[in-house]
């Protein structure tokens with residue numbers, strides 16, 4: 001069943017609309033997608049923001065981390081998503097290595113992503129350390145979504161996917177970083193796996209919308225990885241994940257039914273033949 005939207009809500013989602021949603025306390029629903037078919041379905045179901053996440057490295061490519069996916073590969077995923085999307089705001093993750101080494105390299109890569117995909121924004125992980133890259137990208141007219149807390153591109157430094165900013169010093173730094181991103185001109189901020197109270201405080205202090213994943217109910221919106229919330233990956237069950245379907249079982253049953261129909265020649269039938 002797709003969500004019924006009124007005419008104002010039916011408009012293409014823009015940076016202006018996201019700000020308006022925060023002001024009007026209307027929650028923002030964000031979800032990942034990496035291909036045309038899934039993007040068509042999630043857009044029609046009323047999702048506000050589609051994130052072409054670098055989680056594509058895990059869920060589409062089978063890598064252990066988000067680090068291996070390249071800019072060229074992200075562009076292929078993003079082009080397919082943009083082709084499918086009528087209403088949602090499409091954000092593309094800048095992958096590891098595409099923005100950290102040199103701010104000019106970063107702005108060139110952001111421009112390449114925007115030019116070749118037709119997406120609405122890019123997302124980068126981090127704050128002060130990538131400040132010059134953020135400034136150049138935003139000055140080029142590209143909307144940027146920030147990402148703080150558990151930033152998976154730094155997994156080798158963190159050493160685990162545990163909750164971030166539980167200690168006071170890290171929490172205080174995270175608050176400073178969030179303000180830095182707003183002052184630099186980011187249009188929204190993803191907060192991943194941090195205590196709910198901290199995410200609520202940041203949300204109340206910022207004018208830009210916050211989107212949480214494992215950050216409690218106090219953020220302006222929520223994001224989940226599509227394959228995880230559809231129950232396609234039975235091995236990944238963190239506490240924050242609500243599973244809305246069990247597609248691993250449904251797909252497994254459908255495909256094994258098909259295999260047995262082929263083996264016992266009950267597919268195709270005369271009606272399914274020319």
Ligand code: KIV
Nearest residue numbers: 032053054055190223
């Ligand atoms: O890549 C991704 O899917 C993300 C979300 C988890 C926020 O960055």
